[in-house]
Amino acid sequence: MKAAILREFGSPLMIGDIADPTLGTGEVVVDVVAAPVLSYTDEVFSGARKYLLPTPVVPGCGAIGRVREVGPDATRLKTGDWVFCDPTVRSRDDALMPDITLQGWSARGDGGKKLQRYFRDGSFAECIRVPTENAVPVGDLEPADAGRWCAINTLMISYGGLLAMDFKPGETLLVSGATGNFGSATVAVALAMGARSVVAPGRNEKILDDLRRRFGERVVPVRLSGEADRDSQAMMRAAPAPIDAVLDFLPPSAPASVARLAIMTVRPYGRAVLMGGVGMLGGEDLALPYPWIMRNNISILGQWMYKPDAVAGMVGLIRSGLLDLDHYAVTEFPLEQANEAVVHAATNSGPFKLTVLRPAP
Structure with missing residues (x-):
């Protein structure tokens, strides 16, 4: 061959x-x-x-x-x-x-x-x-x-993260790294799974506008300024309800501070799943505050790829028409x-x- x-x-x-x-x-x-x-x-x-x-x-x-x-x-x-x-x-x-x-x-x-x-x-x-x-x-x-x-190759990874956090219909998700390949796929999959809304922060206005055009009002773009306090407030204010979960797909080039900022928008009793590349090429540690995690009952999980039975669920989302590959x-x-x-x-x-x-x- x-x-x-x-x-x-x-x-x-x-x-x-x-x-x-x-x-x-x-x-x-x-x-x-x-x-x-x-x-x-x-x-x-x-x-x-x-x-x-x-x-x-x-x-x-x-x-x-x-x-x-x-x-x-x-x-x-x-x-x-x-x-x-x-x-x-x-x-x-x-x-x-x-x-x-x-x-x-x-x-x-x-x-x-x-x-x-x-x-x-x-x-x-x-x-x-x-x-x-x-x-x-x-x-x-x-x-x-x-x-x-x-x-499917890309969508499955996003789906694996959403399954790992036990994402439920009606919840609000923030996607850290929403303008990348995996982040944008996560927007599509979360909406197919019944998200109330998906908060999509980023600095690429063209891609943010495209996400809103493709998927409608349930996508909430947030244009980041690079100023930590301002961006944190902007993400939380934009969400129509407290942010139930954060899925991080930031690339290796992104600083840990950007990931940390997004994760800490999650509500008390919320969840965060880490699937990106932050720190893989060096740089500062994520360094989330111990008291904040403990007192707010935050669940933080690392996830690489997905469980074996997830593929059948992904095929079901596509075959049902909930997830459109024509995008x-x-x-x-x-x-x-x-x-x-x-x-x-x-x-x-x-x-x-x-x-x-x-x-x-």
Whole structure:
């Protein structure tokens, strides 16, 4: 099969032929129809993000495809089924504390690296081998729609954070980092889940206006000034009700003070979930006040990715019409133009933009 291969960090992808994956027990082989190219892919491939990804490797994080072959433990999947290839691979020998690797992308800790040795190659190829539970049925699709369904890759992370905080219909959410890819996706998912309102702070007025245009009056944009006291009051005043929960998706370039300011807008007995990149490239610690957390009964949770059963819920939101994938503008590239796709993803990043590889011949 043809694949895009990252030989070493800092080198361009090489398009070449490699052996088809061999099916084992507990696995599924999927023909990749569309694979997302994330906006920061160039930072991963250059080594700037310092991701745990051994080279040479076929990279790629997630895919939409059709089942080619199933193992003996699959009782419902069949050849030809459309599936989302969930890149979040978990070890199976510790249900309480599973190790995790993002197939074709990164890993968490020593256990994740060990898991990565086997589930290593990702979706920038004509087919991919995934654990049986990671081939999640999405129902029948027109092949032309497969690229847009790659939005699941981003939407799932937002959904995972909302599920982790037990977000409920009728609640008010503040999204810290609302003008980024994950933040804007969180706005869409929270509204689909029945949010009373979503407070969207940021400094990019164009994106804030676009969020309001897309989703209507339940989105409450707040233009930040950079003055802490003023911005804190502005966020709380803008909300039509006390802020029940905060989901942080600020990028590694954001200072901890911005995250702290947003988190501390939450009401007493409120919740905050951290899913962004603050501090990953150095800088000050988050340093939330102990007395404020304790006396106000604040719940603070870190969340990486999402629980395994969350994908089915996401598919349900899309199939019901509550979450509209037509918000996403999709640009597609053939596998042979994988390097061009990486450049395009970086230079055309932003909310509701998708760059996709189409490996199928």
